[in-house]
Amino acid sequence: MAPSASDEPAPMHLPVISKASTISASVLHGPRDLRLERRSIEDPDVGELQIAVKTTGICGSDVSYYKKFANGDLCACMPLSLGHESSGTVVAIGPHVSGFSVGDRVALEVGIPCGQCGICRQGRYNLCKKMRFRSSAKSVPHFQGCLQERINHPANWCHKLPDNISFDAAALLEPLSVAIHAVNRASPTPGSTALVLGAGTVGLLTAAMARQAGCAAVTITDVDQGRVDYAVAKGFATHGYVVPRPLHTSSSSSSISSGSMSGTSTPLDGVMTPASTLSFRSQLDSAKMLATEMLALTNSSTPLLVEDEDDGVDITFECTGKEICMHTALYATRPGGKVIMVGMGTPIQTLPMSVAHLREIDILGIFRYANTYPTGIRLLRAQALGSPSGFTLPSLDDMVTHRFKGLENARGAFELASRTVDDDGNLVLKVVIEA
Incomplete structure (x- = not known):
């Protein structure tokens, strides 16, 4: 006779044993010491997804780590996988995760805050002191980057993609987020004028987002003719200006190219020698001249659309992190305007603060981004569908000029x-780098 239900033994709830598999990873061990290695990866934990990484963009900070095993003041102290501009496909789902299916295409937001502190509860989680950011040496052990075949990542920080957004464009949601955050901080009014210093990826996208926000004229500048021409031809900016090299000829010029400050021009005790004063004044004169030329000239010889060119632009986005560019930003901004510090370069700078004081120029810093990925995805979806009117974000796919297949070509x-x-x-x- 078959046993009754009451005769059956109670079910045993055994712990789930995670299974490990091996993956390939590109790992940096020192300056230019990049190795292809095999690593172990567990099944995704509670709240995690396992992502097969499809595209990872190389950022300026990644290049800095690659060349110096450091980025600014952050020095790596153990092997580090780089890459934080990434997209991929869900291949496994951890316990207690809903809303995702295997095969979903996602963009990865790779900064993981604590979610519990006061700043996180205010929604400004990019400022969380316990933030872990992939490919950064700030936290120890380092939070490994995305140049791996697969990674386990919190589902809360994976953003599902519409089918009409490519993996390459989705990877660029990360620098686009920086641009969105910068323009959100600037809060331009429709018809504002803007100047963007630096035409790298972030500078280009910041210019585009300024136009998206309603700026009537956006001038972008760079020392590279090709980047300025690209910015104007592709519609990222309305005007372009190529900065002549060298930026200035003072004795501190090496500090501008290297991103570090000369002890001669700015002694630690704050007292300037006559020689250093002369050098600093020369640097400021160069900045004033650059600001005047940027406001007066464009690559199409069309005056910048402001009521009085000498007054300056409403908003300047400084995207280089260079000291002389910050000087130029202050001189190029109108009284009552804003300077947004986007680029992170020279950590200690000597600035003509009286320019900001006497003209009531607001200096605002940004650090990465917060609450921007949904906005970026909406913009990319609208771009793919085509906008019947108004400004449409230029193609992010077109910004990818070079593609490398496989981690072995990192x-x-x-x-x-x-x-x-x-x-x-x-x-x-x-x-x-594409899978």
Whole structure:
């Protein structure tokens, strides 16, 4: 006779045993010491998805780590997988995750805040002191980057993609988020004028987002002719200005190219010698001259659309992190205007603060981004569908100038990403590594 239900033994709730598999990863061990390694990866944990990484863009900070094993003040102290501009496909789903299916295409937001502190509860989670950010050496052990075949990532920080957004464009949602955050901080009014210093990926996207926000005239500047021409031709900016090299000829010029400050021009005790005063004044004179030329000239010889060119623009976005560019930003901004510090370069700078004081110029900093990925995805969807009226974001796919297949070719990708033109003289803008 078959046993009754009451005779059956109670079910045993055994712990789930995670299974490990091996993957390939591109791992940096020191300056230019990039190795292809095998790593172990567990099944996704509670609240996690396992993502097969499809595209990873190379950022300026990645290039800095690659060349120096450091980025600014952050020095790596253990092997580090780079890459934080990434998209991929869900291949496994951890416990207690809903809303995702295997095969979903996602963009990865790779900064993971604590979610519990006061700043997180205010929605400004990019400022969380416990933030872990992939491919950064700030946290120890380092939070490994996305140049791996697969990664486990919190589902809360994976953003599902519409079918009409490519993996390459989705990877660029990360720098686009920086631009969205910068323009959100600036809060331009319709018809405002803007100046963008630096025509790298972030500078280009910041210019585009300024136009998206209703700025009537956006001038972009760079020392590279090709990038400025690209910005104007593709509609990222309305005007362009190529900065002549060198930016200035004072004794501190080396500090501008290297991103570090000269002890001669700014002694630690704050007292300037006559020689250093002369050097600093020369630097300021160069900045004033650049500001005047940027406001008066464009590559089409059309005056910038402001009521009085000498008054300056409403908003300047400084996207280089260079000291002289910050000087230029202050001189180029009208009284009552704003300077948004987007680029992170020289950590300690000497600025003509009286310019900001006497003209009531607001200086606002930004750090990465917060609550921007949904906005970026909506913009890319609208771009793909085409906008019947108004400004449409230029193609992010078109910004990808060079693609490398496979992690085994990562070294070549990093070497090329540190240049502005390739061996054939073609513009190098965004380099990506694809699966």
